[in-house]
Amino acid sequence: MDHFEKTILITGGAGFIGSHLVRLFVNKYPGYKIINLDKLTYAGNLANLKDIEKAPNYTFVKADITDAVALNQLFAAHKIDGVIHLAAESHVDRSISNPMEFIMTNIVGTVNLLNAARNAWKDSFEGKRFYHISTDEVYGSLGEEGKFVETTAYDPRSPYSASKASSDHLVRAYFHTYGLPAVVSNCSNNYGGYQFPEKLIPLCINNIRHGKPLPVYGKGENIRDWLYVVDHARAIDLIFHKGVTGETYNIGGNNEWRNIDLIKKLCEIMDRKLNREPGTSAKLITYVKDRAGHDLRYAIDASKIKAELGWEPSIRFDEGFEKTIDWYLENQEWLDDVTSGSYQLYYEKQYVSR
Ligand code: NAD
Ligand code: TYD
Numbered sequence: 001m002d003h004f005e006k007t008i009l010i011t012g013g014a015g016f017i018g019s020h021l022v023r024l025f026v027n028k029y030p031g032y033k034i035i036n037l038d039k040l041t042y043a044g045n046l047a048n049l050k051d052i053e054k055a056p057n058y059t060f061v062k063a064d065i066t067d068a069v070a071l072n073q074l075f076a077a078h079k080i081d082g083v084i085h086l087a088a089e090s091h092v093d094r095s096i097s098n099p100m101e102f103i104m105t106n107i108v109g110t111v112n113l114l115n116a117a118r119n120a121w122k123d124s125f126e127g128k129r130f131y132h133i134s135t136d137e138v139y140g141s142l143g144e145e146g147k148f149v150e151t152t153a154y155d156p157r158s159p160y161s162a163s164k165a166s167s168d169h170l171v172r173a174y175f176h177t178y179g180l181p182a183v184v185s186n187c188s189n190n191y192g193g194y195q196f197p198e199k200l201i202p203l204c205i206n207n208i209r210h211g212k213p214l215p216v217y218g219k220g221e222n223i224r225d226w227l228y229v230v231d232h233a234r235a236i237d238l239i240f241h242k243g244v245t246g247e248t249y250n251i252g253g254n255n256e257w258r259n260i261d262l263i264k265k266l267c268e269i270m271d272r273k274l275n276r277e278p279g280t281s282a283k284l285i286t287y288v289k290d291r292a293g294h295d296l297r298y299a300i301d302a303s304k305i306k307a308e309l310g311w312e313p314s315i316r317f318d319e320g321f322e323k324t325i326d327w328y329l330e331n332q333e334w335l336d337d338v339t340s341g342s343y344q345l346y347y348e349k350q351y352v353s354r
Pocket of ligand 1: 011012013014015016017018037038039040041042043044063064065066085086087088090091105109125133134135164186187188190191195196281335337
């Protein structure tokens with residue numbers, strides 16, 4: 001018999017944000033049993049969780065959320081009290097070349113999970129919670145002014161953001177229609193260790209390391225709001241425990257950067273850390289064809305979560321960025337491992353054939 005006070009299912013726990021969240025929960029809540037369900041796609045890597053894999057309150061289950069039978073079996077085998085759902089296809093460029101995977105995992109997979117939870121909890125929703133993790137990209141693209149608030153109308157413009165918007169709507173529909181105790185958060189761009197090097201920051205770190213071009217889409221003038229991943233995990237912890245059922249919370253770094261400025265800053269720091277002549281890495285900057293439908297600017301107004309739950313970013317960008325760069329430089333083997341094999345094929349298709 002389990003002696004745990006609660007059992008929490010985290011989906012996508014072998015990915016970037018998921019692994020930070022699993023680590024936080026396993027360490028902070030020894031009284032919770034944490035089940036990490038992950039399909040282990042190219043983006044999921046159990047090496048991300050090496051430090052906690054033997055913890056007595058941690059279990060890994062390899063499963064695909066598009067497999068409804070597997071999800072029902074999991075809910076039958078464990079008395080799950082809470083779900084924190086992060087499993088997703090997450091890279092915009094991949095969604096442009098292969099939208100169907102995004103429809104299957106992000107939409108169908110989320111509905112399968114909602115159905116499995118609803119079915120398992122049909123006698124009572126007391127003490128249960130379904131927490132869906134989403135992105136600011138569902139709100140579309142901003143001009144030079146303004147920020148996304150929780151009531152901003154959805155206007156997704158990539159297959160990725162459209163699939164996430166769809167899943168957000170379905171989670172809210174299950175709350176309104178069936179009373180499923182759901183909560184949603186929408187976060188801005190995360191940065192930190194363990195991010196797959198197809199995303200801007202780790203991709204550029206890896207390319208600087210190898211003296212390869214740094215591909216800047218379009219003019220590099222697109223703006224993203226960057227948040228340190230550990231601060232996102234802290235916000236998820238808070239919302240999971242204290243958020244109001246049926247509500248949505250925006251999470252952001254209040255930290256907007258034009259891509260080109262961010263890359264130039266990265267180049268300066270990398271030159272210093274690698275003892276290279278100042279200006280060496282910046283020579284690698286290469287302007288390439290823009291991403292199709294490239295959203296100009298994202299920016300989050302996170303005043304609701306600050307006012308209602310007392311959350312704000314704890315790590316200043318300068319500090320988080322240095323920590324992140326140090327992490328990749330100290331974990332070059334991790335970078336080499338995840339960029340071998342099928343990643344090479346992806347990279348060749350994405351960048352070389354332009
Ligand atoms: P990621 O791509 O690093 O990880 C996704 C994880 O989901 C991987 O471990 C993968 O194996 C798993 N997965 C994919 N398809 C699956 C399936 N069919 N069944 C089970 N597992 C599957 O993504 P991430 O950046 O960590 O993002 C996690 C969540 O946070 C996503 O829902 C994403 O939309 C959201 N989000 C990400 C960011 C960001 O900046 N990265 C910002 C806001 C919100
Ligand atoms: P990315 O990390 O893919 O996150 P998202 O598209 O979800 O915001 O990209 C961040 C920004 O950097 C985005 O404006 C696209 C741009 N970008 C490049 O200029 N070059 C690249 O090689 C990549 C991957 C992204």
